[in-house]
Amino acid sequence: GDSVTQMEGPVTLSEEAFLTINCTYTATGYPSLFWYVQYPGEGLQLLLKATKADDKGSNKGFEATYRKETTSFHLEKGSVQVSDSAVYFCALSSSSNTGKLIFGQGTTLQVKP
C-alpha cells in the first residue's frame, strides 16, 4: 500500500542554519504531496503542497519539490528561526482514493537561539 517515510528526529539546529527534512514515498499513480506543521499547543496546518511532478510548493520560506524519479518531497529552508520549532509531517494523497492523507511519522525540529 501507499506509504510515506521521513527522517527521524529530533532535529536540533541553531538559528539561521539550513534545514532539510527528507521525505520519500511509495504510491501507485500520481499522488499529491503535502507538508503539514504542528506548532506547540496548536493543530495541524498545511505548510505547502505539490500536486504533480516537478511542482515546487513554497510558503514562509520553506520549499519542497515533487521529484517523481526519486519519489521524494524533501522540505528545505535556507535560514531557520526559533519560531520554526515544531513537528513537521510529510503526507500524500493518492489519486486513486478518497483524498485521505497518509502521513509520515513526523520530524520534531528544535531551533535554538
Add this chain to the structure above:
Amino acid sequence: GAGVSQSPSNKVTEKGKDVELRCDPISGHTALYWYRQSLGQGLEFLIYFQGNSAPDKSGLPSDRFSAERTGGSVSTLTIQRTQQEDSAVYLCASSLDDRAGTQYFGPGTRLLVL
C-alpha cells in the same frame, strides 16, 4: 471565517465506557475526515465522508468504532467499550474537494482511557 471545531477538547473516561466525539467542519466543506494521532502509531486515517456517498470506513481499527455525519455537516465519532489503547488525540479535518484539496484540521480531542 470559523475553522473546524471539535468538542470536547479533552475527555477522560474509564475503560469499558462509551464516548462520543464531535466535529463541526468548515461551512460548505463537503468532505470530512477523522484521523487519530497516537505515540505508537503516528497519524492514521480512520473514516471519510463525502456528501451523500457511502463513507470510507477502511481505517476504523475495530467494530467498536463508528461515525456518522448528519445533514452533511456535523460528524460524531463514537467509541464503544473504550480500551486503554484507544487513548490518543482524535483529529477531524474538512475540505472543499476530496482529491488534492487542502484539508483543514480541527484542534483535536485528547482522549484518555483509564
